[in-house]
Amino acid sequence: MKAKIVLIVMLCLASLSFSSYAQDKKDKNADKKEVTFDVSMTCDNCKKRIEKNIAFEKGVTDMQVDLPAKTVMVVYHANKTNLEKLQKAIEKLGYEVKVHEPAE
Known part of the structure; x- marks a missing residue:
């Protein structure tokens, strides 16, 4: 029993x-968010540079860099970083950056 x-x-x-x-x-x-940026990258070295640096930004959990489309998709924790900080981090590498607007 x-x-x-x-x-x-x-x-x-x-x-x-x-x-x-x-x-x-x-x-x-x-608290995870996703953003896609249009980035003025032109070569494979640009892609590698972005992948190497942005992956280590505070709050970034995942990212995909698409060189032919010239886009960078970033998944991040909203309580650790925000869209503006991520955009500035890419601009700091020497690229023109704007938030990607999907085609309608």
Whole structure:
């Protein structure tokens, strides 16, 4: 009888820990934002330079540089950085930058 009670208590505790883990995971993704910039890059070295530097900006979690389209897509934590800071970081590398407006 005592073994059953202990087993039930352990199962309840395990289920509570799993549900709290799932809630924490949601909160971490809640503040993520994505922005795409049009960047005046012209060669593979430009692409590598942007990838090397912007990936280490505070709050950046993912990025993709598309040389043929001349765009840089950045996923970042909004509580650690913002669009303006990211734009200035790319401009600091010597490129003209503007927020990408999707074609209609």
